[in-house]
Amino acid sequence: MALVSRICARTLLQASASSTARSLHTTPAPQQQQAPIEGAKRTTCTLIPGDGVGPEIVYSLQEVFKAADVPVDFETYFLSEVNPILSAKLEDVTSSIMKNKVCIKGILATPDYSVEGELQTLNMKLRNELDLYANVVHVRSLPGVKTRHKNIDCVIIREQTEGEYSALEHESVPGIVECLKIITAKKSMRIAKFAFDYATKNNRKKVTAVHKANIMKLGDGLFLKCVEEMSKLYPRIHFEKMIVDNTTMQLVSNPNQFDVMVTPNLYGNIIDNIASGLVGGAGVVAGASYSAETVVFEPGARHTFAQAVGKNVANPTAMLLCGAKLLRHINLHSYSDVIVNAITKVLEQGKVRTKDLGGQSTTQDFTKAVIYNLH
Template sequence: MGSMARQAVKNLKDLCRHQARGVTYMPRPGDGTPRAVTLIPGEGIGPLVTGAVVDVMEAMHAPVFFETYEMTGTMDRVPTEVVDSIKRNKVCLKGGLHTPVGGGVSSLNLQLRKELDLFASLVHCANLPGLPTRHDDVNIVVIRENTEGEYSGLEHEVVPGVVESLKVITKFCSERIAKYAFEYAYLNNRKTVTAVHKANIMKLADGLFLESCREIAKKYKGIKYNEIIVDNCCMQLVSKPEQFDVMVTPNLYGNLVANTAAGIAGGTGVMPGGNVGADYAIFEQGASAGNVGNERLVEQKKANPVALLLSSAMMLRHLQFPAFADRLEQAVMSVIREGKYRTKDLGGNSTTQEIVDAVISNLG
């Protein structure tokens, strides 16, 4: 054996010994100090699934503790003590809240996003191992502008029977969300960012959004940039979703695209998400919680906690506790892969508590 071969073998042995020992993490004072997290249990199934997260966090001795505040969707506005708590803790975990349909009652979800300037909604829609779906290889991240567009809340009745609703698009917010999407793609080794729009009709509003995305795209040479009209996007999502990687959208389109992608990848019950800004973050079920008020699920205690458990793993990573996030994600994935315990929306009949117990037993 020549000298170069012997050196190669020595290097390999050194590498194996290093891997066997593991990489030592040298903590700084206070790194493991438990972090306060504002908890809003929500309504309907909300207390069930947030309670599941609390149980799992306690079982894995995660370095967080919760400040709990009750809210209902019928409140006129978000209580001041809730906003103060989130501003103090910087992070919130939230169950679903009812949003009244019509009637002029403002959505508390929108109030929170505007009050805290949570400008980016992120939903990760991906196949879970062991959970069969119509399409394979789905791994889409939908990043949605969260503060303006059709959700600006600027509506008024011009004359009886005629209502004007304003869609507001600004260059500042469009560039901000585009930069967030490209930064996410760059830091997570994603290859493509696709902007979703309707600029063929809304030439000024969506045109401004597209111009902003194009300007930001020029600064990220290693990431491919595409554009797609929203109606074609919906057709492509249900026929060939694996073509999409990171998608950046104005407010309303993002809501539709994220829910469609979630349905393709396994349903809203397994899709994590969060609403983030420069200073604060709220983690919750990624796609619309259409079953928030499902009384049968509440009575039978069979709500699916997977989406919020995965969202809480995102929260742990956001708090810079990646080892705890990895343990939680792997435990949830193990339960899904084994297929023994699944709630009704995933083809099973398990209770929320049975899922929680299975996840805890897989924490390893």
């Protein structure tokens, strides 16, 4: 009798599910919820326009996303250290990013002097609050962009929660300032593991540790020791070490020798900018900062280009590539491919170029050209 009851119950449930499915299929979905390429639900992403030309290139990204019917909604917060009156509260921004897990961010300007005497910048506070420990900048040659070196393809992985950016400075006696550089084994091992995991996942062959352990024997010595220890766990990845000043020379003379580089905080910041200059400048390189829970996508070379504000001359390529990286991260690969292919076509054709790439086209011209090539 119990068996019969279970069979009857199962039959009723199946009939009910079938009826529900039929009713769902016969009800047309709202037009705005349909994705033309991938039937994915909409994703909410925190958006920080940034300072300088940030709002202009973020607007380009929004226009391209709109034209491509990308199923992403933006939750916008204006965050700024140079415009504190207009700025949102840091805790509101971090709460949004922690909730959404993903963020698109323009570059935040950092004043040389803090009005309140605060040593920690807004950028540093944001990274520390979210524990955005790994900054990843993929520097590669773009088609149609003329540069001295060809076929550059390297990845710079930077630890960005300690090192020289620890905001620990004091004037011990008048005229003498001491700045503390913090290097810990825990964070050095963490960024080393991230670098080797990245190399393994992305079929990279070599990891180069950039250091100055010959001079800073304890601080950089600890960092280098941690990376060396981690390298032993990845025998298929070739490991090498290089002093930072030699790295900068090698980078501008023979950049093709590099694959993945892992660096402490300050060295990574410098190398990011040098490498970006090799492939066309700050306007064409995208980056991302990772924590265990969240990702913030932002241009790889951190320049606000304040002198170009309102002139409609900024190159939005880096921000558009950030958007493409975001889409791949949330598993919307086909949308990402469409946008990257459109950018590639515009650069290859060479008819629409912003001033930084030797042309006279405006930010809006480039954006419209990318939208025209979306298909």
